[in-house]
Amino acid sequence: MTQILDGKAIAERLRGQLATRVAALSFKPGLVVVRVGEDPASGVYVRNKDRAATQAGFASRTRHLPEETTEAQLLEEIAALNADPEVDGILVQLPLPKHIRAEKAIAAVDPAKDVDGFHPINAGKLASGLPGLVPCTPRGAMHLLAEAKAKLPGARAVVVGRSQIVGRPMAQLLLAADCTVTIAHSRTADLAGECRRADILIAAVGRPELIRGDWVREGAIVIDVGINRMPDGKLKGDVAYAEALPRAAAITPVPGGVGPMTIACLLENTLEAAIARRG
């Protein structure tokens, strides 16, 4: 029987554990989400983050800046949050308006408050095997692999996608866990063949159902990071779920897989950042 990795339930449990730890602190860990402009998808995500954070006992607020905000104004705002002792975690919601360079905003966040784990210092620490803040989605995927009781040392892991946000840090975490890691991408010569070798298959390309059922090795663990909004409003993953289901030992659904784990791990990172900074 294929194990369906219920990210919604696992995230709820993790948020409960975090709430217990937060309740034992003498302060509320502070999370600020900075949103610029009116990207419609961001509205839903930012509200979900805020609700999850507040429910778990965090001091959460959203700083919503107008579309016309300049890059310099955003950097000033970030500098003010860096200097605010009550703020433990800063997340600059992506995408930003086109006139703002995202890499400038990301690099402006104090690495100690970078709960997205996107700052080059944190990316470099991860790549060097040093402790630091780890991006939320890959962190959530590692929780799901633990839930699947994946035997990581020596396992062949194939990560499809090489983004700064998911693919690269995911590969680093799997490498740190002693997997043999392949990073595949849009230019990979035989993508299906690479996927078929995977004991652990991580799909993070953002192309609905690109990965077909017969690309999944019998008994593989499949983590589908893709959250693709279809014209009919429904969400689809990067994996053809119905085809892959009978072959996989464990698989994440979309929705209800990696997405909720990402939010829970944002809180996990914020708590970690708060404890590290405040002692």
Ligand SMILES: Nc1nc(=O)c2c([nH]1)NC[C@@H]1CN(c3ccc(C(=O)N[C@@H](CCC(=O)O)C(=O)O)cc3)C=[N+]21
């Ligand atoms: N600085 C930054 N950090 C991010 O982590 C970040 C970001 N910007 N910009 C946008 C993406 C997207 N993202 C999601 C988080 C949770 C769900 C999630 O919980 N999804 C639900 C479904 C939600 C729905 O119905 O739309 C699920 O998969 O079950 C989805 C997407 C975080 N992102």
